[in-house]
Amino acid sequence: MRKILIVGAGQSGLQLALGLQDKGYEVTLMSNRTADEIRSGRVMSTQCMFDTALQHERDLGINFWESQAPRIEGLGVSVAAPGSHEGPDGSQRAIDWVGRLDGYAQSVDQRVKMAGWMETFAQRGGQLVIHGAAVSDLDFFAGRYDLTLVSAGKGELVSMFGRDASRSPYDAPQRALAVSYVHGMGPRPEHPDVEAVRCNLVPGVGELFVMPTLTTSGRADILFWEGIPGGPLDVFRSVKDPEEHLATTLELMKTFLPWEYARCTKAELTDAGGTLAGRYAPTVRNPVGKLPSGGLVLGVADVVVANDPITGQGSNSAAKCAASYLTSIVERGEEPFDEDWMQAAFDRYWKTAQHVTKWTNAMLAPPPEHVLNIIGAAGQIQPIADRFANGFDDPSDFENFFYDPDKANAYLASLTG
Template sequence: MRRILIVGAGQSGLQLALGLQSKGYEVTLMSNRTADEIRSGRVMSTQCMFHTALQHERDLGLNFWESQAPRIEGVGVSVAGPDASRPVDWVGRLDGFAQSVDQRVKMAGWMETFAQRGGQLVIHGAAVSDLDFFARTYDLVMVAAGKGELVSMFGRDASRSPYTEPQRALAVSYVHGLGPRPEHPDFDAVRCNLVPGVGELFVMPTLTTSGRADILFWEGIPGGPLDVFQGVTDPGEHLSLTLELMERFTPWEYARATKVELTDAGGTLAGRYAPTVRNPVGRLPGGGLVLGVADVVVANDPITGQGSNSASKCAASYLASIVERGEEAFDEEWMRGAFERYWATAGPVVKWTNAMLGAPPEHVLQLIGAASALQPVADRFANGFDDPSDFEGFFFEEEKAAAYLAEVGAPTPPLP
């Protein structure tokens, strides 16, 4: 029986551990926190998982909360005008529903399931020196802990990483008491509110430790009016700032948030990081090799909501590569091949996410505007969150955008 060590108990690490366990591998999982510590700790993310990623969980029988979590059936886009008006507002329908489960709920539950099924769970904050020892006793060591000392083993891939600095300041609040959008009260949707030159507000329903809730998530351009959360440690002050900014920039969202309260004392999060693609193979001091997983090697800005989706897809891709390897060695060539197989999925995500961080070109503004009048355009945008590779066909190049809009019957924009 092949022995595999996974360091990190997030979406990718746990999904991979449980998947390998189901295939008969001897799996050890290292986490720096217990399930109870995760469950009672601070929120970790703003996960919204779309159909393909959710199906990977279903395939492993890990969709424990599917009947409890809100069904997200659409993705809406609103664009704020200079006077806080809303000149663009539409919602695209998803072909398959999305869901968000607070990672405190999911990771704690999955970790307990792993242990109950006989997996070896080690509660220990691993250092490089630990992995140097373990690499000699396991057939494969994978690092799925996206922060801390271990990430330094994986060098930045400059050819795939256009940014060296954070492109957004991030601020998250989990709340109870948010009202519905009056124009679409019959189904749940993720709402993307674009404030040109300032940032973005995302609003999404979720399942948290206390039941149904909503996530208010500001992404602010560094140094701009939304970049005010650094150093704010009081959760109540964090929420107040969030609401003040909503009232100023997205009053239509603020109107349904006047009675919200935080879900719990750990329901806020703030930070920033530079989007980065790293070398997938880490070399230990003793010569051993480790394979980076998910956001250890491909860390996107959350502006496109792809973090947990990419983690699930990475785990599924690596699982297939490991099983197909049989009894052969997990050498460096195999590691790089396994990553490139995943990159076929991750590459389009990186391209789309990095494009969304910049000022949109005119043809993208035309696409967003056309979605207000043409439901097929809105629906295609929405389903791109599940399959970002589709953006290649109509989003990046002016000629392809024009051809697509002509295909769906959009009026030709006037000549300048």
């Protein structure tokens, strides 16, 4: 029985650990927190998982919350009209539409999911080590395992994986991030029965995403501001009090997106840990890390491909990476997990991840005219809205109609005559 060490208990690490466990591997999982500490701690993300990623969980039989979490059937895009927040009611939307998803999406607070998965891993006989690992710890442990994987995307361990400049066009954060989990938010009055992720764009300022989720206290909504650094949304760095964080979030909604603010008259935080703020530079790293002793470790998910969350791909990419690595590990049989295999395992995942990175980096930049034409036409032609929405599940499709002006124009012409 091959022995595998996984460091980091997020979406990718736990999904991979449970998958390997199911295949008969002897798995040790290192986490810097217990399940109870995760469950009672601060929110970690704004996860919204689309159908392909959810299917990876179904395939492993670990979709424990699927019947409880809201079923997200659509993805809406609203664009504030220029200067609309300065008008008498500030309600003008230059663009407003909803695309329908072919398969529903879901969001489960990672405090719920990771705590539950960690307990399941231990109940199934997995070796769970509660310890914050440093490089020196890995150097000690790695020689005792056939393969060591690093899925902890922050801290010292990430420094083992060098930045791939050819795949990382940004060297600084492109957005300032601020998250609030709330109860009491009302539905969009124009679509009261449709659960949807709402993408609200304020040109030159930033974006607000609103999504239904399942949290520790039941159904909730996530309010997620992405502000252009140095702009009017970049005000959360000094906010430490959760209630002040929510009040700031709502005040910015009132100023820039009053149609969303109108739903929040009864909004209140789900819990004291229901806020999060930060920023990071989107980065692709080399997948193989070298330990001081010469041992090798393989980076997983956002350790090696960290995209800005503007396209909502973090947990989706983590699930897809775990599924891809699981296949590569099982196919390896008894052969050594050497550097060539590690690079090949990453390259296989990159075939999917490259589309996420390209799309995300494109969405961080001001949109070119042909993209504005697509987003505008989606308000008039439902198949365009639906295709854009389903690109969140399969970003590779954007290659066919989104990036290149000629392809975009040909696509629009094919639908408009």
